[in-house]
Amino acid sequence: MVRHIIYFEWKNIIRNKAIIWLVFTFLLILGLSIYNGTSNINYQLENIKKCKQDEQQRFENLLADIKKVESGELKVNAYTNPKTPYMVGGKSGGHEIIKMPHDLSFISMGLSDYYPYHYQISLRNQQLFSFLMGDDRMENPVNQLNSNFDLAFVLIWLLPLFIIAFSYNVLSSEKEQGTFKLLKAQPVSITRILIIKILLRFVIIIGIIAISICLFFSLFGVSIVDNITAIINLLSAISAYVLFWFMLSILVNLFNKNSSINAGILFTSWLLIILIIPTLLNLVANYKYPVSTRIEYISFVRDATCEIDNNPDKVLDKYFSEHPELGTRKSENMPFWVYTVALKNKIVEEVSDSLIMKYKSQLNNQIEFISYWKYFSPAIILQQALDKLSGNSTNDFLKFQAKADEYNYKWRRCFFQKILKDELLSKDDVLDLPRYSYEYEKENSIVTHSLFILACCVVVGGLIFLRKKFV
Amino acid sequence: MIEAIDLSKIFDGKTVLNNLNLKIEKGQIFCLLGANGAGKTTTINLFLGFIKADSGNAFINQLDVSKHPLETKKHLAYIPENLMLYPYLTGLENLEYFTGLARKKYSQNELHEFLLESGLQESYINKRISTYSKGMRQKVGIAVALAKDAKVLLLDEPTSGLDPKSGNEFAELLIKLSHQGIAVLMATHDLFRAKETGTHIGIMKEGYLVDTFPSENINHSELESLYINHIK
């Protein structure tokens, strides 16, 4: 019986030209979005390569210059001596830590549009902390405003519309084309037919997505075998989301209204879940927890360093007298400002904690606010799941920033004393210096997210059950 | 075969069907006449189980409709005023689908036979329903009844909107079916067709079955004056 209904429903579906067009369009935009994602990632990789080449070049030049100076071939002054800690730690020896995109990073560009995926560990950074850094892009802000046409956009925004188009009239069309009466006169329950119809459509949609995703992935050079867990995670997250929309569709269909009212209600839900709730949440989060500490930071730091800016000699002398382990103060090997800046940065580091804490706690407040309210929109849940899968989530970038700050701090510590002691570094010293790198930890557990979408489905399912009881 | 005992239905405090008692035996064609809103369609819907009776019982094949909603549907076939079928499927496929829902299995050849028996032109059997006229769709409806091996046929103004030739063919088909032992209940406005086709005629007014009589006892003009008298 079930097979019988499925067989004829299948015939009904594939003979509908509109549906075939819909599927075709969907495949087209799916392919386009995957192409866009991969080309974005390739551009990232290209830039990373350039940064690494530049880093390599600078390091080789540094070693060569030191050799020349040591052999007396090159005459230098305080500004150009490559052996000074400020040259080694800054301009020439500064090195990149990079958050490499992985195989599936193209799924969702996530925060990689706004946050840098590489930092230079260097004394030259005028901004000491990652929270003050830009995104290392000279991107046209209009492009950032529009954002990408990536797989996440297609799945989160457009897929529900296809589902709605595919299922809004599952029951109402029977009524409108007049077959409902005849169907009701048969010895089968209508609920059963409805459930089979929806499940069949669900399986078709999931099947199309699964097959086309695997095909497109292999087409764009992503190995299915190597990423099988991630792809299963991806498909389970999508399935949960698709299920949610189908459940909503069943619910709306059960209210026995006509097709256009069904379509209207479903489209309104789409508007609410995708356009209104997330943007309103964004607005409220920004309003409740405004983060503009970075601009306040300007005045704050300047106030804190006022003394050293105005009387560098006096402050330096005072510091040396308080720290006898540094010996007597010499400042011959490097330009004078290097000593003051080194001390100034130390002062800034010491006093900035409270401001950085304030910044981070506001950001965390926002994150918590959103993670609490996100259950009102499964779209946000899926977005977060996809961001996580692609390694472009808020958490991924905050972790990366924390690492960058840690390395940057260590690097500065390592050079601070060398500068104040007015030391010069030999070639061996340079080769002994630590070189940091960042390993991205892959997180494959997105089960919680999918579960929550499923929970939404269950709630909707419960409503359906109640509705059935009332009818 | 079809039986109603003290069947009543109230909509919004208004009694639309009042203590209907009716019995239609095998081979009988019972035509229900009456103005719009007299309760004809309500009667048919009660037999179909589409709506629940407020009191009394409706029986199909000795089974109470309200107690065995799915079981009774195995024995009945129904053709609404405007029978609609799945436009993307062919006549044959529609037939296969609906008989399948009634848990009957037939080969393609047998289904083909049923459609021919119902008078559908052979060339249309494998064409999509979207190319069918109303009369052709009614024939598929009859074919469903045949294939289901229905004991009872419920018809709601099946001939309205049909051209005279199709109407005539349909009536002949009904008579043929009744000879095979099917009980037919047909709601209609068409006095002429009721007299020609029906074995019995009932006249309804404001929820009451006001009169029933065998159709052979009466001629066309008598039926008409009787009907007008009742309706007034």
Added chain:
Amino acid sequence: MLWLIARKELKEIFRYGVFKISVLILFVLLFISLAISYSYNQYVSTLHTKSEEESRELWDNQENKNQHSAAHYGIHLLKPKSSLALWDNGIDRYSGAAIFIEPHLRNNTMFKAVQDSPMLAKWGEFTPSYIMLYLLPLLIILITFNMVSREKEQGTYRLLRSQGVSSLKLLAGKTLAAWIIIILLIIPVFLIAGIVLGGLAFLNYKSFLLLLMYLLYAGIFIHIGVTVSTLINKSSVSIIILIGFWIFSSWVVPKITTNIVQNIYPSPLESELKRQIRDDIEENGIQRHNTTHKNTIAFTNSVLKEYNVDSLHKLPFNFNGYILQAAEDTNNLIFDKHYANLYKLYEKQMRTHEISGIVSPFTLVRQLSMGVCNTDLWTHIHFTEATDEYRKIFIKTINDDLIKSPYEPNQRFIRSKDFWKKVPKFEYELPGLQLFGQYYNTVIAMYLLWFAASLGMLLFASKKLNSKQW
């Protein structure tokens, strides 16, 4: 006759429950967004003014020190917030607001607001323009999608035509009704909200231009809505077409265009740009502090030769200041060249976005809306260029003072603190509409063309309606 038709439509629409609820929701959302947008704007605006003033104050109150050290101490400039940004925040979240002025370097704006709350940034910013540009068209679709097809479906159309109404008048009446509704909805809200939040100063030509843009956009959707409703007989199909167009125009096209733009004209990385400038300066510029560099030596020698002296002490001015300024002058040309290239790249990118306006009126109206509100790319570039002009003056004033000071190659000359206040202040005003003629000619032409085309479609639909048999 026209009025009769319009009045009947209006009655129908106002008795339509869904319409009433939608308008109510739209108003609630509009007021929420206005209120929050207003307070956010006030907050940012005060913060920016305050920070810039504080930065200047710290500059003014420096102790006695060397002019060049002071120059390195630098000053922060902040982009002022346009009062109309309340309606459309444009690219402001993505462009950064603060810029640091120092010698030797041209810096970029920093502190992009989007980095402070990036989690939901992709979903868009809920400003009043979000409602005007994204949601209002949906309300228009709701009232127009079945204006004509409904008459056919409910069978009133034949009766209507039998009264001798021409199809043109019929459509004109219906279009008029939709226009009346939109005007009644937008204009009072716009004016009241504008005046309450912005005072009487709100009543200027810029606000009215913004209003006009929004009205024209609404008009395009009204005309398209009535046209589709006329040409398509089934309401359910016409609503699908209209919503499809809405999604295509306002979501799909801008995003796909962005990807195309990024593929054809990729923007450089900031570090990459800096690297290029660094290499260019290494090759062609003067590095003041690198005294062994060939360009520095050549310049020093040419100065000695020009003044016919053999030692820097004998020059009639302070050579430190002189070479610092010379380095600025030379390197500024290099900065200017690279930034001009960058802006040319942006211009090419924007041309591509404009071309996408052929299929998406949304792209056009959003550019215009940002343009009028002074939250667009060109205003941002105008600001950064102004800060760079100021940087040149700022550094030159300081260097000129150094040139007049006694030359002490190894000891740092100390300037007394009264000088700091004499350095000119940064005076900047947002450009208003002056960038319009320069950058928006094509956009405006295309926008008006869309409006004209939508009217043309309406005429075409009325012809089609006439020729059909009913």
